[in-house]
Amino acid sequence: MSLLEVRDLHVEFHTRDGVAKAVNGVSYEVDAGETLAVLGESGSGKSVTAQAVMGILDIPPGRIAGGEIIFQGQDLLKLPEEERRKIRGRKMAMIFQDALSSLNPVLSVGYQLGEMFRVHQGMSRKEARAKAVELMERVRIPAARERVNDYPHQFSGGMRQRIMIAMALALEPDLIIADEPTTALDVTVQAQVMELLADLQREFNMGLILITHDLGVVADVADKIAVMYAGRIVETAPVKDLYRAPAHPYTRGLLDSIPRLDQKGHQLSAIKGMPPSLLEIPPGCAFNPRCPMARPVCRTDEPPLYEVDDDRASACHFWKEMFDAR
Amino acid sequence: MHADHSGKKQAREEGVIARKLMARAQAENAYAEGEAILEVRDLVKHFPLTQGIVLKRQVGAVKAVDGVSFDLHKGETLGIVGESGCGKSTVAKLVTHLEQPTAGTIRYKGEDITRLSGRALKAVRRNIQMVFQDPYTSLNPRMTVGDIIGEPFDIHPEVAPKGDRRRKVQELLDVVGLNPEYINRYPHQFSGGQRQRIGIARGLALRPEIIVADEPVSALDVSVQAQVVNLMAKLQDEFGLSYMFIAHDLSVVRHISDRVGVMYLGKIVEIGTDTEIYEHATHPYTQALLSAVPVPDPEAEEGRERIVLEGDVPSPANPPSGCHFRTRCWKAQHRCVVEEPLLIVPENFTDTAGDEPVHHPSACHFAAERASVMPPAEG
Ligand SMILES: Nc1ncnc2c1ncn2[C@@H]1O[C@H](COP(=O)(O)OP(=O)(O)OP(=O)(O)O)[C@@H](O)[C@H]1O
Ligand SMILES: Nc1ncnc2c1ncn2[C@@H]1O[C@H](COP(=O)(O)OP(=O)(O)OP(=O)(O)O)[C@@H](O)[C@H]1O
Ligand code: SF4
Ligand code: SF4
Ligand SMILES: [Mg+2]
Ligand SMILES: [Mg+2]
Numbered sequence: 001m002s003l004l005e006v007r008d009l010h011v012e013f014h015t016r017d018g019v020a021k022a023v024n025g026v027s028y029e030v031d032a033g034e035t036l037a038v039l040g041e042s043g044s045g046k047s048v049t050a051q052a053v054m055g056i057l058d059i060p061p062g063r064i065a066g067g068e069i070i071f072q073g074q075d076l077l078k079l080p081e082e083e084r085r086k087i088r089g090r091k092m093a094m095i096f097q098d099a100l101s102s103l104n105p106v107l108s109v110g111y112q113l114g115e116m117f118r119v120h121q122g123m124s125r126k127e128a129r130a131k132a133v134e135l136m137e138r139v140r141i142p143a144a145r146e147r148v149n150d151y152p153h154q155f156s157g158g159m160r161q162r163i164m165i166a167m168a169l170a171l172e173p174d175l176i177i178a179d180e181p182t183t184a185l186d187v188t189v190q191a192q193v194m195e196l197l198a199d200l201q202r203e204f205n206m207g208l209i210l211i212t213h214d215l216g217v218v219a220d221v222a223d224k225i226a227v228m229y230a231g232r233i234v235e236t237a238p239v240k241d242l243y244r245a246p247a248h249p250y251t252r253g254l255l256d257s258i259p260r261l262d263q264k265g266h267q268l269s270a271i272k273g274m275p276p277s278l279l280e281i282p283p284g285c286a287f288n289p290r291c292p293m294a295r296p297v298c299r300t301d302e303p304p305l306y307e308v309d310d311d312r313a314s315a316c317h318f319w320k321e322m323f324d325a326r
Numbered sequence: 327m328h329a330d331h332s333g334k335k336q337a338r339e340e341g342v343i344a345r346k347l348m349a350r351a352q353a354e355n356a357y358a359e360g361e362a363i364l365e366v367r368d369l370v371k372h373f374p375l376t377q378g379i380v381l382k383r384q385v386g387a388v389k390a391v392d393g394v395s396f397d398l399h400k401g402e403t404l405g406i407v408g409e410s411g412c413g414k415s416t417v418a419k420l421v422t423h424l425e426q427p428t429a430g431t432i433r434y435k436g437e438d439i440t441r442l443s444g445r446a447l448k449a450v451r452r453n454i455q456m457v458f459q460d461p462y463t464s465l466n467p468r469m470t471v472g473d474i475i476g477e478p479f480d481i482h483p484e485v486a487p488k489g490d491r492r493r494k495v496q497e498l499l500d501v502v503g504l505n506p507e508y509i510n511r512y513p514h515q516f517s518g519g520q521r522q523r524i525g526i527a528r529g530l531a532l533r534p535e536i537i538v539a540d541e542p543v544s545a546l547d548v549s550v551q552a553q554v555v556n557l558m559a560k561l562q563d564e565f566g567l568s569y570m571f572i573a574h575d576l577s578v579v580r581h582i583s584d585r586v587g588v589m590y591l592g593k594i595v596e597i598g599t600d601t602e603i604y605e606h607a608t609h610p611y612t613q614a615l616l617s618a619v620p621v622p623d624p625e626a627e628e629g630r631e632r633i634v635l636e637g638d639v640p641s642p643a644n645p646p647s648g649c650h651f652r653t654r655c656w657k658a659q660h661r662c663v664v665e666e667p668l669l670i671v672p673e674n675f676t677d678t679a680g681d682e683p684v685h686h687p688s689a690c691h692f693a694a695e696r697a698s699v700m701p702p703a704e705g
Contacts, residue, residue, distance in 0.1 A: 041547040142637070156638045157410075186409035186574065188635045191618040195634060213548065216577075216620030220627050240624045257552035259581035261619045262626065262701045264600055267559070268581065270552035274517045 001073060002029040003207040004053065004092075004175055009067035011048050011231075014060060020278040022048045024231040025067075027305070030207040032174065035198075037210045037218040037239070039254075040228030041275055046211045049228075050177045053209075054094050055084040072174070090120060093168035095161075097180040102164060103152040109136075109163055110148035116170040135166040139196060158189035162196060169200060175207040182217065194221060215258055219243060224311070227251050230276055230286040233305065237312035247314035247322055249291050285316070293318055362397035363568050364421070364454075364536060369394045369430035371416050375643055389642050390416040392592030392650075393430075395669070398536065403562065403569040405583030407576055407615070409639060412589040414572045418540045421570065422456045423447065452482055455534040457525050459541035464525060465513040471524055472509040475499070478531040485532055498527040502557060519550035523557065530561065538570040543578060555582055576619050580604055588612045591650040592642055594669055598686030604700065606683040608672060608693035611651050617699045626701035633699070649691070657692050667691045 011023035023045045030036045038046050051057040053069055055076065069076040071092070076084060096102045104112060113135055114128030123131065129148065136144035139162040141155075152160055161181060168176055178197065182190035198221050201208050212218055218225060218239065225242050227235045227250065235248040246252045253271040273290040276282055282289055288298040297317060305313040308323075316322070372387035391413045398404050406414050419425040421432060423442075431440045439450045455478075458464040465474055475495045479486040486494040496506035502523040513521055522542060529537050542558070543551040559582060562569060573579050579586060580600060587597040588611065596609040607613050614633040621627060635654045640646055646653050652662040672693035675684045684695060 041549060158638065187576070187618040188409065188614055189638075191632060191634055195632075214620070215548070215622035219622050219624045220620045243623055243625075254548060255622065257549050258622060259552075259555070259577045260623075261577045261580060261604070261616070261621050264580055264604075268552035268556055270556055271549040272553075274519060274550060275547075 002070075003032045003034075003072065004030045004209075005068075005070040006049070006053065007068040007070065009049060009052060009069065010065035011045070011052055011057065011062060012065050013058075013062050015279075018279045021281060022062075022231050022278055023052070024281070026228070026231070026233055028226045028233065028236065030175065030209055032207050033201070033205040034224070035201065035208040035210055035222045037212060037222035037225045038228060039212060039215065039218055039225055041213055043275060043278070044228040045231040046228055047179055050094065050179055050209065050211060054088060054092065054177060055081075056088075056094075089116065089173070090171045091173050092175040092177065093171070093173045095164050095168050095176065095178040095181045097183050103160065105152055108149045108151055109155070110150075113163070113167055113170065116167065120171055131170075135170060136163070138169070138200075139163065139166040141166075156189075157185055158192060161185060161189075161193050165193070165197060165200070169204070172204055173206065175209070176201070177209045177211070179211045180213070181210070183212070183214070190217070197221075215254060227254075230281050231278060232286060232315060234287065234315045235313070236305075237308075241309075241312055245323065247308045247312065247319045248316045249293050249322065250287050252322065253290075253292075293321070361400055363400045363435060364398035365431075365433040365436075366397070366417075366421065367395045367431045367433075369417065369420055369432070370428045371413075371420055371425060372428045386643050389592050389645060391420065391427075392642075392645070394589075394592070394594055396587055396594060396597060398568050398570060399584075400535075400568055401562070401566050402584040403571050403582050405579035405586040406570060406572045406589060407574060407579050407586060408589030409574065409615075411639065411642065413592045413642070414574075414589060415540050417589075418456065418538045418570065418572055422454050422538050423451055424456070448481070452485075452532045453534045454536045454538065455529040455532060457522075457529040457537060457539040457542050459544055465521060467513055470510050470512060471495075471499070471516075474513070474524060475528045475531055478528065482532055494531070495527075498530055501530065501561070502527045517550070518546050519553055522546060522554050526554075526557065526561070530565075533565075534567070536568045536570070538572070540572045541574070542571070544573060544575065551578070558582065576615065577621075588615065591639065591645050593650060593689065595651065595690070596686070596688045597669065602683050602686040606686075606695055607699065608675075608684055608686075608688040608695055609690045610655050610657055612688075613696050613699045614654075621701050623701070629698070630701050631698040649689070657690075659692070661691050665691070 006026060006028050009023055009026045013020040013022055026049050028036060040046050052064060064077060110129055110132040113132035117123040117128040117131050133144050133148050136148060141147060141159055141162060155163065181197065182193050185193060194217065210222060222239045224236065224238050226233050229250050235246065235251050242251065246255060256269040257271055259268060271290055276286060284299040284301055285303050288294040303315045303317045305315045306319055308314050308319055369391055370393055371391040372389055374384045375386040375388060376382040377385045394417055396404065406417065408414055416425065420427050427440065431438055433439065434450055442450060472495050475498055476491050479491055495509060499506045499508060504520060504523055516524065543554050546554060555578065561567060571579060571582055583600060585599050586603040587594045590611050596603065596607060596612045603612060607616060614635050617631060617633040637654050640653055648664055649662040649667050652658040667689045669687045669689040671685055672688055
C-alpha cells in the first residue's frame with residue numbers, strides 16, 4: 001500500500017468569468033522514503049493539487065469536484081475537518097515557497113517552532129524552547145541557542161527556508177509536501193537547502209512530494225516525476241527514463257527548450273504559443289494547439305493515461321511513435 | 327515561433343527594416359566588430375545609510391558596486407551573473423544613466439559619458455536602452471501597447487515624426503513577432519512572454535546600439551523563456567546590437583553570451599569567454615556557483631562534485647577586508663584577509679601562451695582550475 005494515493009482528483013474554482021478547471025483528473029502515488037517530483041508550468045495545478053491533499057484549499061471559491069485522496073489507507077476527503085486537522089502537522093506537513101510570508105513577523109522564530117510542541121504535545125514553554133533549539137541545530141542554523149529569540153526578518157532567505165523545514169519536520173510527519181521550496185533562493189543557497197531536505201528525508205524515511213518548475217532540481221533528487229499540463233498529468237515516469245526518453249510531446253518540448261549549463265547552443269527549440277486558459281481548456285488533448293505531432297483525433301478525443309511500461313504512463317495518443325522515432 | 331501571420335510576408339518586412347537599421351548603423355558607426363563600444367572603469371556606487379528621521383546622519387554606505395571594470399564589444403553579448411544583491415542591477419542602472427556613479431568612468435565609443443547632462447546626455451541615452459525583468463510591472467497598465475512602444479519617440483521626436491509613429495510602432499511589433507494589429511490593446515491582454523516582447527520592442531524603438539537587459543527572462547516559464555531568448559538572439563544578428571545580459575541563471579547566460587563576468591559583493595571576480603568561465607573557471611566562487619547549478623540529466627549529475635558553500639553572503643554595508651569572498655572560501659589564507667586580489671590574469675598563468683583557456687582575469691590570490699565542477703562532457 002502506498003503512503004499516499006491521489007485518484008482522479010478534480011478541483012474547480014468558481015470565478016466571475018466562469019468555472020476554472022484547475023485540476024482535471026490527477027492521480028499519483030508516493031511511498032514512504034520516496035520522492036515524487038511534480039513538474040509543470042505556472043498555473044498547471046501543482047499547488048492546488050497539493051492544497052487539496054493537505055486540506056487547505058480555499059473553499060469557496062474552490063470545490064473538490066471528484067476523486068479520492070487515500071492517505072495511510074483512509075480517504076481524507078471523507079474525514080471530518082477535525083480529523084484532518086490532527087493529520088496536518090503530525091502526519092503530513094507542507095513547506096511553502098515564500099518563507100517570509102509564512103512565518104509570523106512579530107513572533108520570535110523560537111516561539112513559532114516551540115508552538116508546534118506546546119499545541120500538539122502539551123509541552124511546557126521551557127521544554128518547547130529546548131526542542132526549538134534542537135530543531136534549529138538539526139537544520140544547521142549556526143549559533144541556534146543564541147538566535148532562538150530572533151525574529152524572522154533577522155535571518156537570511158536561506159536560513160528562513162531552513163526554519164520552515166524545521167517547522168515542517170517538528171512532529172516527524174510521514175509525508176512532506178514542498179511547494180517550490182527553493183525557487184526564491186540563490187543557486188548556492190538552493191543547493192544547501194535541497195541537500196538538507198534530502199538528508200532529512202532519508203533519516204526519517206518520509207515520503208516527499210517536491211513541486212517545482214525547474215527540471216534541473218528534479219533530476220538530482222527525485223525518484224519519479226509527474227508532469228502536469230492544464231490540470232492534468234501528461235506523463236509519469238522514473239526520473240532517468242523520463243529524461244532519457246520522454247513519452248509525451250510536452251515533456252520533450254520542455255526538455256528541448258531549457259538551456260543547459262553544459263551545452264552552448266544557438267537556437268533553443270521553443271514550444272510555440274502558451275498554455276490554455278483554464279476557463280476554456282481545448283477539447284481533446286489540452287496540448288493540441290501547441291503540439292508539433294497533433295492530428296485530427298487530438299482535437300476530439302481526450303487521451304487517457306496510457307500505460308507505457310510497468311512504472312510509466314503517457315497521456316498522448318501517439319506515445320509509441322515518440323518511442324519509435326527516437 | 328508565432329502563428330500570428332504569414333511567415334513569408336513577415337520575413338520580407340523584417341528584411342527591409344533590418345537593412346535600414348544596418349545601413350544606419352554602418353554609416354554612423356566606424357566601430358568595427360570586436361572593438362569596445364563601451365568601456366567601464368573602476369565604477370563605484372555607494373548608497374548612503376542614514377539614521378534619524380528629522381536630521382539625517384550618514385552612518386555608513388551600502389557598497390552596491392565597488393570597483394567594476396569591463397569592456398563591451400560591438401555586436402557581442404556580455405553576460406553578468408551573480409547572486410541576489412551582488413550589484414548586477416546597479417551596474418545596469420549606472421550604464422544606462424538611471425543612477426549616477428560615486429566614482430569611476432563610462433566611455434561610449436571612446437568618449438567619456440560619465441557625467442554628461444542635457445542634450446549630450448540625451449543623445450547618448452538614445453543609444454543605450456534598457457529592458458527590465460518584470461513584464462508584469464514594468465508596463466503601465468493604463469497605456470495601450472502603441473503608446474508604450476511609442477513613448478520613447480516623445481523624448482526623441484527626430485527618430486519618428488508624429489505622422490510616422492503608428493507605422494513605426496507597427497513595424498516594431500512585427501519585428502518582435504507580435505501582430506501589428508494589437509497596437510491598441512492593453513498590457514493585461516497579453517501573456518508574460520508577449521509582454522516581454524513589448525518591453526523589447528520599446529527598447530528597440532530608438533534603434534539603440536546597446537541593450538542592457540536586466541533579467542529579461544527570469545519571470546517567464548521555461549517554454550516561453552526560450553521564445554524570448556531566441557528572439558533576442560535573432561534581433562542581435564539582424565541589427566548588430568551589443569547586449570549586456572544580466573541574469574542569475576547561469577545556464578541561460580551561457581546560452582546567449584560570448585563573454586561572461588561573475589559578480590560577488592559589488593565586484594567582478596572573474597571574467598572571460600564562455601569557454602574560459604564555464605570550462606576553465608579559476609576563481610573559487612565561480613566554481614562553487616557552477617557546481618551548484620543542477621542540470622536536467624540524472625546521468626550527467628552522477629559523478630559531479632557539488633561545492634556547498636558555508637554561510638551567507640556578508641552585508642554590502644560591511645564587506646570583509648581583503649578578498650570579499652574570504653568568509654566563505656575554503657581556500658582562504660592569511661593573505662586573503664590583508665590583501666585585496668586584483669582582477670588580473672593570475673601570475674601562475676601569465677607565462678603560459680596567451681591563448682590558454684586559463685589565461686583570463688580572475689580576482690584570486692590562489693586561482694586554479696578544479697575538475698568535476700561541471701557535468702562530464704557527453705560522450
Ligand atoms: N483561490 C483561488 N481562486 C481562483 N482560482 C484559483 C485559486 N487558487 C488557484 N486558482 C487557479 O487554479 C489554477 C492552478 O493554480 P496552481 O496554483 O495550482 O498552479 P501552479 O501549477 O502551482 O502554478 P505556479 O507554478 O505558478 O505556482 C490557476 O489558474 C489559478 O489561477
Ligand atoms: N537605492 C538604493 N538604496 C540603498 N541600497 C540599494 C539601492 N539599490 C540597491 N541597493 C543595495 O545594493 C545592493 C545591490 O543591489 P542590486 O539591486 O544591484 O543587486 P542585484 O545583483 O541586482 O540583485 P538581484 O539579483 O536580487 O536583483 C543590495 O544590497 C541592495 O540592497
Ligand atoms: S495526444 Fe495528440 S496533441 Fe496531445 S500530445 Fe499526443 S500528439 Fe500531441
Ligand atoms: S583570494 Fe583567497 S579568499 Fe579570495 S577567492 Fe582566492 S583563495 Fe579564496
Ligand atoms: Mg504553485
Ligand atoms: Mg537585480
